[in-house]
Amino acid sequence: MTARALDAAQAALAAEHAAVYGYGVLGGRLADARATQAREAYAAHRSRRDVLARTVRDLGGSPVAAAAAYALPFAVPDAASALRLAAELEDRVADVYSDLVRATEGALRQDAAAALREAAVRAVRWRGGSVAFPGLAERPSAPVPPAST
Template sequence: MSSGAAPDPTQAVQAALAAEHAAVYGYGVVGGRVGDDRGSEAREAYDAHRARRDALERTVRDLGATPVAAAAAYALPFPVPDAAAAVRLAAELEDRVAGVYSDLVRAAGGALRREAAGALREAAVRAVRWRGRSVAFPGLAELTTSAVSRTQ
């Protein structure tokens, strides 16, 4: 925020809600392509994102706003023809969710900030499980991207 103005918590919550909508959609794709060995992991992540989505909808209403609606479909970042691509998609979904929760941590205070930090941590842990390795700064895309590219 170069203007020095504090980020708007309502906008940050709405962005997190939009990311959770996209994650729920994305995990529908992951679940349909991932191998049987990781199917329960995909279902658990799907359920976790649905729960976070529902909680964020309540939070948006509590803040006096109308929750952003889910889109009918979402563009995937790459084709997902097989289990390996599904695993990559799951890690990407978690990275994206971690990014918006990082923004929410910066924008919020109190209980909302603690909840956002918990969601960021959960997304980072799921990303590590899917990817098989960690990144230096989960939720901070500009740092994560450079750290990942150096390790590949």
């Protein structure tokens, strides 16, 4: 594999570290079924994180360590903001997995595509709706120039 694959795996690992942290923050602000979903997502991200650490080692790298804390994109004082944070975490994870899909091939690419799909599905559940292309930054539409005559 290339250095590009290693860099993408490291970025995915860093995103998984951040997701684990984020779910630790938001989990306490949810109740009932949503709290169960948060625990399941937390466990899924921990599992993906551990797999990615092995992947980075297999690619010849030293896995990036988790930070002691992460800056959240906004305050999370209640359940509504916790749901927004969960969707944001999944979007960010999907973004780095799309890069890993592009940078790899074979079994690693299949695993990255599965992780991308899982994150996209979780984001839909948290948000209550989907985006056109999970893992890709939304691009504003450019006006179509008029046809020349």
